[in-house]
Amino acid sequence: MKKGFIDRDKIDWENLEKKVIEKTKISKDSAIVEAITLLGNNHTHYLTKDKVLLTGRFPKAKVDSACLLKVEDNNKLTKIPDVAYIRIKRHGYNKTISDKDYIFNNLKIISEQANSNYWIIDLRDNTGGSNWVMITSLLPFFEDNVLGYSKINNDDIPWSKKDGYFFNGVNNLSKGYINYPIINTIHPRKIYVLINHRTSSAG
Template sequence: MRRALAAIVVLALLGAGLVAAQPSVPTPRTYLLGALNLLRAHSIDRDRVDWPRAEAGAVRAAEGVPTLSGTYPMIRDVLAELGNPHTKLLSPLQARAPSAATIKVPSSRAADGIAVLEVPGFVADPDGERRYVAAGTAALRAVEAQAPCGWIVDLRDNSGGNMWPMLTVLAPLLGDGIAGSFAGPGLAPSFWSIRDGRAWIGDHPGTAEVNPVRLTRPAPPVAVLTSRDTASSGEATLIAFRGLGRVATFGGRTAGYATGNEVFDLADGAKLLVTTTVDVDRTGRPYGAWPIAPDFPTQDPETAAGEWLRTRGGCA
């Protein structure tokens, strides 16, 4: 069930500034064709579909449908042809963000000189973002006070959502500079970076909040834990660490949603999540709709990570 939710709750990787809207109160036919036009114009997988045939078939299947929601099956049939598990239609109920008070937030613990920071997925409103970043900053500060020689970042339960609060929480561990990018056909790369204590997308801050924590031991060794439940922006958070020589990954292969979605609001409150880009790490290596393998596959990643950290300079 968790993996299914990871595929559904995936989201707005490119931020609210890219959300588009359809005209209000369309007919079911207009609504259907509008959704298909968005897929045809923006999907990174659009060349997989014979659009005249697909549109004609969808319109025939929707004849006599009295409601906008009655066209969902036709839209999802075309989504199946695109073949990308990250491109989704969310009903109005599925698209509703949870309340800020109910979301999971980062937590931490430390033992034997090693800090563990658990970073869950994040989907919520601005109040939720403030709560998430504040909790993450407090969790990081609590273990930083013990001057750990190494860090474990646990992404095993990170099923996705908005990546920017996650990266802001992790800014002190990532360090300043380019952390990755989004790339797509005919698009200029959109770079992710860390500076001034928070994550940025191009020239725009990813969060309103800033992480003020500064590490006693800068640029520490970091072990990142992953699993099949690490999905979407959980995978993007993993990718932000890849290419750093002081980082290694442990655990299981990820879910395979290392792509960026543009979010389109539909007239009835549904949302169309359209995969428009792939994630790229700081070295220029692209990812996509396939799982990311860890450096060290293991069923006991925390133990293996601790052993690896103790072989690094500061933890020897």
């Protein structure tokens, strides 16, 4: 943990070790759960040899429904002129469609509303998964540039849009899934992003 945890410089390791040793008096699993909780990062987990997933104890976020969109009785979104909408669903674990279909479906929705001046990008209930697939879906919004980073030990690995494709470091992850480069075609006046208590991780 001291060597590989992403926020290792912010942890009081002496205090963590003391509290974890106390929990070993109960059980090994209790000690592991205590350690993960004290790290404070809900991405961290431990898989036992019996395939039991141990996670930390984190308080549940309060639900804020203030960002709910107005819907008609038939549960469809109200169409507002010059306002485009796309929902970026979680994608990764337990996939319901292939990466290629996911990307194609989202790019099709974007292209059909490309001239809209206002966009709503809905990330509610997007608990994450494959970040590169979701970002590739949104490439029309981005110029060629660095979009973010992953951190591996002390190295920053950039995610970038280059020549219309999505790169993780030097690896072009999207070329096998899109047949042509995606240029920056969406130039809205404003973009509104919706999140809720379940928006997390790669979402």
